[in-house]
Amino acid sequence: MSHRKLILLVFLTVVAFVLSVTAQADPLSQPGSFRPGWRSITVTRANNTTFTARLYYPATASGQNAPYDAAGAPYPAITFGHGFFQAVSSYQSTLEHLATHGYFVIASDSESGLFPSHQNFADDIKRCLTYLEQENANSASTLFAQVVTSKFGASGHSMGGGASILATAQDSRIKALANLAAAETNPSATAVMPAINVPVNLLSGSADTIVPVASNGQLMYNGGNTPKILPVIQGGWHCGFQDANGFGCDTGTITRGQQLAETRRMLTAFFNLYLKSDETAAKKVWGSELENTLVQAQRNSGIEISPQTQNVNAPVGVPTTFSVTITNRGSAAASYSVFVEQRRWIVITSPQQSAVLNPDQSAIITFRVRRLWKNSSLLNGHVVSIRSNTDNLTRSYANVTLR
Incomplete structure (x- = not known):
């Protein structure tokens, strides 16, 4: 083989490798076209008590109180529930990721102590949507006419995942539910699954020893109506859905980066389909592009x-x-x-x-x-x-x- 042919062969091999690696990195696992901003807000309940929450939003720069970017408004919104004894900030990267793809994400700080009320948390998750409706209708607010209030989504991790199920079963404003390792709650999240009549995505991890799939996500999936999905990240663990481990965390067999990339990919595709009516996301939810070497899924579209x-x-x-x-x-x-x-x-x-x-x-x-x-x-x-x-x-x- 001539020297020139050898160089050409090496070049083509490198190009093929680069293309294969690029193909494996789904664009939806990467940041979107916006920068992520966030700010602390105060939400008032119907009884005039208050709680704090974080609002993540598309911005022109990254960080707290960054300037809002209205270029793609109005944006759909997702209400998110944190896990037991966990701060909202431990989900920062994923909530910011959704903001970069053109979503408002509002995450209540309430019920973060040792003895939370799951129903009260579900009520606050719902109340966050009322806050967005009120701000969207307030001409003096920076959110005036900026929120798509006809299609809200819900999400959450662990306890917050279970509470998001309670909220979805109780609130017809929520049109799509995608949570992370949802845990059983009191009242029972599993028991209310038959009352949910919107698309449900129950992301889970196969190595989760805190909220095992078999006794949580699988039972919720079995009891739910169609359309429903139970994607299981192979080697994924309970705390792998967060940005860092805390006290009492488990471990998995994949890296946190791998788990979060799959989580972001699946969350973004699901909400793009059902909150933005983006039909190009359908194959990533219901077709061949959902599963890969790290994700196995049970699905029933109906x-x-x-x-x-x-x-x-x-x-x-x-x-x-x-x-x-x-x-x-x-x-x-x-x-x-x-x-x-x-x-x-x-x-x-x-x-x-x-x-x-x-x-x-x-x-x-x-x-x-x-x-x-x-x-x-x-x-x-x-x-x-x-x-x-x-x-x-x-x-x-x-x-x-x-x-």
């Missing part, structure tokens, strides 16, 4: 597609048909729209929208395709996507390969 994968014999120039069966696995009647993504040939779908299906009722969707010439096996894959017409966001996917 839309079952059968078969999930199929190989179809499609000779060149010969019209070919294939079909899938969709079944409503949700708790309410619904209809669905049908799409074929990543297609290389014209595909005719019949019907393009299903009739209204009752729970456990099915419909057959037929596809007709004709390949015009042979192509590489890498170009034969098609993705069938079935989207709920209830929210126009939740999807399920199936893979079809033409041969």
Whole structure:
């Protein structure tokens, strides 16, 4: 091999490596286009008592009391609950991360002592949303007309995760729930899961010894309605969702940086889909882009597609048909729209929208395709996507390969 060819080979190898590393770093795990600002606020309860909270927001500079950036307003908002005996500041990096992606995040400091009331904490988590509504309607406030008040999200870690479940079950203003290692509470967060009728994402860690998945997240998932997700970070631990370990923390088998990167990726994708109606995030929530070597997930979108994968014999120039069966696995009647993504040939779908299906009722969707010439096996894959017409966001996917 000549010296020039050797240099070229080394260069191409380095480029391929760099591209592979870059591909592994999902943009949603990285900071967004805004800088993160935050400030302390005082929230007044209905009985005129008060509590403090932190408000994180898109800013033009980073840090406490940084100038607010209204360039992308109005922004959706998320209310967040801290863990038992934990300060809001221990979640600083993740809450700031959401702010960089164009969210307000409001996190109550209340119920941080040794004997917290879980219901009172849930009430304060809800009251934070009332604060944002009031500020959004106040012409003298810097938040005047800056908040999307029609779609609030809820989140929290450990005790705060359980309290966020209580809050979501009690408050119809919350349209999406994604929490971190949610713990059982009193009253029971697990018991109220059937009362929640919004998308739920129960992020957990497989090495969590404080709030084990089997006795917490799994039971919450089992009792919940669709759409619901239980992503488990492999090797993730309870305190790995925080910026640093405190007294009594456990340990995991991955680094904190790895766990927080996966956490931020999944939180941002989920809230982008359900609070911003960003359909480009659907595959990161319901499709092949959720799971990786560090994340295994149980999912039930309420839309079952059968078969999930199929190989179809499609000779060149010969019209070919294939079909899938969709079944409503949700708790309410619904209809669905049908799409074929990543297609290389014209595909005719019949019907393009299903009739209204009752729970456990099915419909057959037929596809007709004709390949015009042979192509590489890498170009034969098609993705069938079935989207709920209830929210126009939740999807399920199936893979079809033409041969």
